Amino acid sequence: MPAEPMVQHADQAHTALPAGGKPSLSWNALLWGALQVITAILLYTQSDGALKWIAVALGIAGVAMMLLRLRKGESGGQRALVTVLRGINEDQGDLSRELPREREGDETAEQFNQFIERLRTTLEELRTQTIGVSLSAARGRKLTEEAAQDAARQESYSETIFSSSEESSNAIQELARRTATIADANSRNLEVGRNSSTELQEAARLIAEVSTMMQEFQSTVGELHSTSDNISTILATVQEFSDQTNMLALNAAIEAARAGEQGRGFAVVADEVRTLAGKVGGAADQIGGLIGKMGKVVERTANGTSAMMSQAEKVQASVESSSEHFQNMIRDFETAHGDLLQISSAVEELSVVNRDVHERSTEIRSLGQKIRENMQHADTQTSDLVDSADETLHKLCQFRIGRGQLEATLEKVEARRDVIEAEIAKLVAKGVNMFDRNHKPIPGTNPQKFDVSYARPFQQACQHLIDEWARENDGALYCLPLDNKGYVAIHRSELSHPPSGNPEVDLQKSRHMRFFQTRDIPHMGRFKLQSYIRDTGEVMFNLSVPIAPDGRYWGGLFIGLPATVLGIE
Numbered sequence: 001m002p003a004e005p006m007v008q009h010a011d012q013a014h015t016a017l018p019a020g021g022k023p024s025l026s027w028n029a030l031l032w033g034a035l036q037v038i039t040a041i042l043l044y045t046q047s048d049g050a051l052k053w054i055a056v057a058l059g060i061a062g063v064a065m066m067l068l069r070l071r072k073g074e075s076g077g078q079r080a081l082v083t084v085l086r087g088i089n090e091d092q093g094d095l096s097r098e099l100p101r102e103r104e105g106d107e108t109a110e111q112f113n114q115f116i117e118r119l120r121t122t123l124e125e126l127r128t129q130t131i132g133v134s135l136s137a138a139r140g141r142k143l144t145e146e147a148a149q150d151a152a153r154q155e156s157y158s159e160t161i162f163s164s165s166e167e168s169s170n171a172i173q174e175l176a177r178r179t180a181t182i183a184d185a186n187s188r189n190l191e192v193g194r195n196s197s198t199e200l201q202e203a204a205r206l207i208a209e210v211s212t213m214m215q216e217f218q219s220t221v222g223e224l225h226s227t228s229d230n231i232s233t234i235l236a237t238v239q240e241f242s243d244q245t246n247m248l249a250l251n252a253a254i255e256a257a258r259a260g261e262q263g264r265g266f267a268v269v270a271d272e273v274r275t276l277a278g279k280v281g282g283a284a285d286q287i288g289g290l291i292g293k294m295g296k297v298v299e300r301t302a303n304g305t306s307a308m309m310s311q312a313e314k315v316q317a318s319v320e321s322s323s324e325h326f327q328n329m330i331r332d333f334e335t336a337h338g339d340l341l342q343i344s345s346a347v348e349e350l351s352v353v354n355r356d357v358h359e360r361s362t363e364i365r366s367l368g369q370k371i372r373e374n375m376q377h378a379d380t381q382t383s384d385l386v387d388s389a390d391e392t393l394h395k396l397c398q399f400r401i402g403r404g405q406l407e408a409t410l411e412k413v414e415a416r417r418d419v420i421e422a423e424i425a426k427l428v429a430k431g432v433n434m435f436d437r438n439h440k441p442i443p444g445t446n447p448q449k450f451d452v453s454y455a456r457p458f459q460q461a462c463q464h465l466i467d468e469w470a471r472e473n474d475g476a477l478y479c480l481p482l483d484n485k486g487y488v489a490i491h492r493s494e495l496s497h498p499p500s501g502n503p504e505v506d507l508q509k510s511r512h513m514r515f516f517q518t519r520d521i522p523h524m525g526r527f528k529l530q531s532y533i534r535d536t537g538e539v540m541f542n543l544s545v546p547i548a549p550d551g552r553y554w555g556g557l558f559i560g561l562p563a564t565v566l567g568i569e
Helices: 003-015 025-045 050-071 076-088 107-259 264-396 405-429 455-470 503-509
Strands: 440-442 449-451 478-483 528-533 539-547 555-562
Touching: 107 264, 107 405, 107 528, 107 539, 264 528, 405 455, 405 478, 405 539, 405 555, 455 478
Parallel strands: none
Antiparallel strands: 440 449, 478 555, 528 539, 539 555
């Protein structure tokens, strides 16, 4: 990006006329070479691959041009330009310095300084834009992480729906099978019920006929009983006649005996009549006995017939009631059969719909899996974008431009780092093993705290610094030294209370002597600026600079910055 304005300024420097006369070709060559070197440095730090070789070629050409010019003489202006270029070419390129003017109207120095100012402005804008990109990327990563979690839940739900749909499909198929079985059984039962109802109706009809016949038989038995009574009456009359005849024969025999010889024949007749009367009386008695027996039999028959008729009436009533119940049962069977047919039809329709739902659930599951995979890929890409933005910002900050909130904050943190570094060096000189990494768990603490040999000497030496920095109200959420294992020996006093035994309280009020992060902290170069998401969902920046007393890497000073501190709304 800066190459185009650089060329424009070089052309202007070549065509501009200084106050003393015509433009100096040597000065133009020197300026042109310097601009090429600056362009090469910027291009090299911001590019990869083939562009780096182009940057190297530009740098070599620029250096060669400046060497040719410098061989011709060493004026004060040239030495100043070399000093500025040397500052730009250091590890922390200094673009804040300007080329001094040797005389009024020095067009070369003016054009050079204008170009450097444009570089500073461009770098400042790039830093701000890159911070914005990093912030947006971090927010995007948060959203992709949430979306990935939602996609994972969606996939889980779709798996549940798929399993439920599959189970429902199997259950519906089983329901259809059982419904068909029940419908068949109900159809058979309905046919049996209809046959049984017909048979019961026939039985009721036959019983009614039997009842009619029994009534007729009872009438006949009644007539027989009446006839028997009449015969008994007649026999009584015959018996009475027999007794009277016997009495008359007896009287005749007595009279014949009185008559003597004359009445002997009449006596014989009277005796015969009495004998005949005796036989008639005996026969009448026998007939009377038989008629009596027959009357008793007829009476028992009448009683039995009455009982049979009563039972027949009860049986007929029971059969008619059973027949009516059977009719009701058949109607219920018919209703149930119709309902079962409707259920079978509905189950079939449900089976068709469920098959469609199952197919859709299969598609939903596949889409859920694809969405999850895409979100994982997007999360990876977003993470790479965050890292790339952080790395780009790191490269942009390799040049000092002398302004901007990020540079001011970085210089403040580096100044604080120098103070901490000096204190650590003093502790090392006193024999404190500041490089002890044998962190031992402190029993009975939750969250878990750790102790290390340098913790308390370090707290005594630097606690006031941490509290003093916290009172500056510079917008930073924390400014803490961490060793290269991520261990925080010192925190702000209000957050460094002794453990209370209540995990919820200690999580907020006893935050010292714990690990800020669980992985090792590698050397971060001059500094490292990373965006991250707090557990509250807020996107922040973590700025860290290395702490290396006497050149030995110890850890880093970490400061948490909201985006507003860096000029990002």
